[in-house]
Amino acid sequence: MLKAIYRIAWKDVAGDLRRRATLSSMLFFAISVLVVFQAAFEPDRKEAVRLLPGLLWATSLFTTLVGLGRVFQAEEEDGAFEGLLLASVPRGVIFFGKWMGNLLLTLLVEFLILPLTMVLFNVDGWAQIPTILGILAMGTLGLTGLGTLLAAMTRGARSRETLLALLLLPLTAPLLISGVQAVAATLTQEGEIGPWLKLLVIFDVVYLAMTPWAFTWLVEE
């Protein structure tokens, strides 16, 4: 079973790395979001520290949306989704495979933009980078899990990208709130990080348990 998850995920990630389609558009989208933020706020050094957590999460969220638009795209183009469902693997496994593929790409982009953000906004938080990466990874787990389910839900829908954003943003409000607060607490060394990490874990566990089932229900004929 693990092997099947790994195979589905790896097919997506390796295929994408070869074509560099999703990864590079996600990365450049993230960079343009950063440029827009800089132009809109022009923060000085002190403001930048205050803005950075929100900036980082907003960029991650928008970037995730770009990636999610493509999770099922390859299968849609050649009609292979139905074939994938016919394969003798449980639906939950297909879902985990798709999720892992999306998770890996999103994490990769986030890990690249974090140092970039610090450089572009002149924030000195190099010592906190491992902790912040950990928080980002925890949030991204739930974010991409829920996102992959919503991407499956909106497969073949009209004006799908807008719909995906409309559905994902309210549902991930807890992730954004706790993620921003946790990064802010890490960066300023003020305030408690514990409750926010707890909230992230709750969100992750709930969605890790629920989305494979929901996916199974969704694709059942």
Place this chain on the structure above:
Amino acid sequence: MTDYTPYVAAVYGLALLVYGGYTLRWHASYKKLERQLASQSQESP
């Protein structure tokens, strides 16, 4: 003491508009649709 009358009036007016408005609109809509349905099922039994 502040006079709250305009605020109170706004809220009651708004509630009337939203609840009453939607109910009446849906009412009119289903009446019309059910009439259409009746005439269509007579045409092609």
Place this chain on the structure above:
Amino acid sequence: MNILKKIQPLVGLASLIVLAVGLWYVYQAPADFQQGGAVRILYIHVPSAKMALASYIFLTVASVLYLWKRHEGADILAEAAASVGAAFTVVTLASGSIWGKPMWGTWWAWDARLTSMLVLLILYKGLMVLRHSLDDPVKGARATAILAIVGAVDLPIIHYSVVWWRTLHQPPSLAAGANADIHISGPLLPPLLILSAAFILMGLYMVTVKARQIEASRHLDALEAARLHHDD
């Protein structure tokens, strides 16, 4: 669905009567010594907020039933509940905002409950849009039902995260103002209870009306599709 047609006039009449009694009580109720006449806003705001949530619970139960039994009636009720719930949420947000202007001094505060309500409104909107953006109605119904259940699990998490977030950041004066509406007691209570009952009946009536509209329009669509198929 036939049972809906039978109870509809009854529920409608009952809700009008209870609503009239409730409004009479509101008219008679004394002004609160702290909040003055503004307390009258809460007689609309609080029942609307309760109904906004109750509609979501109704919607979730209907969605579970639909996925489980695959009865189209449950799906029609779920679709009706989304529209009715959205209407209650809009009034909750607007009346909360109008109440906030004289009490807090601003139209909008990122108060925990207002924020959760705003998220709820977006969720209702998402449910309505998702259903109609899928071409296959059965797929649309399934996806919407699953989204409703995902949302039902998420709503408590959203609520708690917003509460934690706001209580850690809120200046105390605003926090006190935000809690002022909890103190509804004594002579202020009867109109609230009666209007709450009236709103439950009104919500039920609105669901039956909306459900009839949805049912008729689905029937018409099916006839249309059958005729097109026949002509081919």
